[in-house]
Amino acid sequence: MPLLLVLDGNSLLHRAYHAAAFEGMLAPDGSPIWALRGLIGYLARAAAHLNPDAVMVGFDCPVSSARRTSYPLYKAHRPDKPGDLLAQLAVAPELLAAAGVCTVVPPAYEADDVLASASAAARAAGWQSVLMTSDRDAFALIDATTSVLRVRNGGFDEAVLVDEQALPGLYGVTPAQYRDFAALRGDPSDNLPGVRRFGATTAKKLLAAFGTVEAAWQATLADVAAAVGDHAASFFTDPSAREVVNRNRSLMTMRHDLALPPLAGARLPLSYVTMRQALRARGINLGPSLWALVGGAPPPPSAVAEDETAGWKPWVFRGGLSARRDPTPGQLSLF
Template sequence: MTPLCGTIGRVPGQLMLLDTASLYFRAYFGVPESVKAPDGTPVNAVRGLVDFIARLVADHRPDALVACWDDDWRPRFRVDAIPSYKAHRVAEFVAGEAPDEEEVPDTLSPQVPVIAEVLAAFGIARVGSPGFEADDVIGTLTTAATTPVDIVTGDRDLFQLVDDARGVRVLYPVKGVGVVDTIDDAAVLARYGVPAASYADFATLRGDTSDGLPGVKGIGEKTAAQLVNEFGDLAGVRRAAEDPASSLTPSRRRNLLAAADYLDVAPGVVNVVRDVAVPGDLSAALPRTPRDPERLAALAERWGLGGSVQRLLAVLADDR
């Protein structure tokens, strides 16, 4: 797979990148489904996400904000490399397998287009890239950023982007988004025993059942961290496995050699892509007033979002 080159226009000050699906899933499960539009349609994910954004802006005061989007939640290049990638999330029907359709709750799917409309009416940038996940958009925008970046996600894979020297950190929600863990280099090291720059190699060895990544037999978190620290990186670990004189135990050497096919392709799945196509003229500056106030008012009335919309409008207008 040859990634597409992408660029982004300059953004002022602190940039906040939202892993949007991660947040609206959290909103959906955190806000009661009894929260409904006037016609009885559940809007818990919509209202929850708008409230999440208001809380994040109020607490962290970013100068620019991008809602990063999954244009493809299960990209072909990752599935071709590891067919089990997110396979358990694919809905299967009696008549056969659906074509890579993510299994999401019936009452969440209809809310996603509403979320997109509300973001557009506010003037909050929403960015995806064909054939890529939001993780890859976040990786690209983070790499291109010339200012500090806060990445808001419940996905540990993005810990690989943490970089104290560049001011890149992850805000990892632990209770709604009102309580977040700030993940910097020290936090990654304390949690996993490896620096953030080594997180992807560590995750490749360990695997991740939630993403359908098998990892290497017999290698859990502690062993993965030990191997990465001892041999420097994944390539160093593999060289040690091929060297009978290395300090690896015979069983670990056997397991690593047996996993060669997996280790050949897994880095291309685990590592986020950092140069996908994104709009070169992207205006990510945080809007102080809505781009389309009439449309926003209509959406608020149609879907019963009044309180949430007003809270976000008030936060955006506050230029402290």
């Protein structure tokens, strides 16, 4: 079954920015490039390990937000981004597109919506998909054909590949329950408070007992209290809790119907010459590590040692796809 790799450009560029800010890598013209280089590195490493048939990168719309129009407090608490981060966010879609990577910036929507729409398109076409992001929201998209490669603190070496079987062990909920779980708990990073007294543990207990929040609302107060305790039950049965959950679910629901380029336009391999020229124009010099994106053979370790990617460590899958996607010893030796 073909595999589509989809990257959340915003979340991964943010993570790359903070991970290498101390290096402060600049292009010859003085512009910051370390987050851009890190984003390309994430893409190259994931391609080397997953062997995808196509790749796509989504970014948030920089000029408008349908969610903020619906709920003005959405992400309103976030401080202004540093100028050197904004500069790299602004040029990232253009750089990737110039390098030949299928890049999507949906009007009024976010990279999360690109992940959801791309996974839906892959499923409809009979493909598998892996969604690469540092955000947990994508866990709601997991199903029999969709997995999430979540990049955590520590970068790619600490990434976790979460599939339909792995998610319950990590969070105690199924993918179908994850949106209710997140709506109950809230998301401080998006300025979305949850139901009072409902952290992750209490939300998990409620869903374990009733399956969905709707089923819990239809249960008796005594039954809810038996599952989560009297105090949490009193807040959950208050009418304001329904408003909070419905608001959060609405804002957390990702669009599955965005207009995307056809999968044929996202196919690998990319042109090595085009990629190198586009990256070098920004002062980013990557060579052998791009092999999986451009249809090359894994280079010998001595060649990779001369590349800027030297020092990357092997990565081990947690959860998984089919056996043919597992990294080979030759692939592992590159990093």
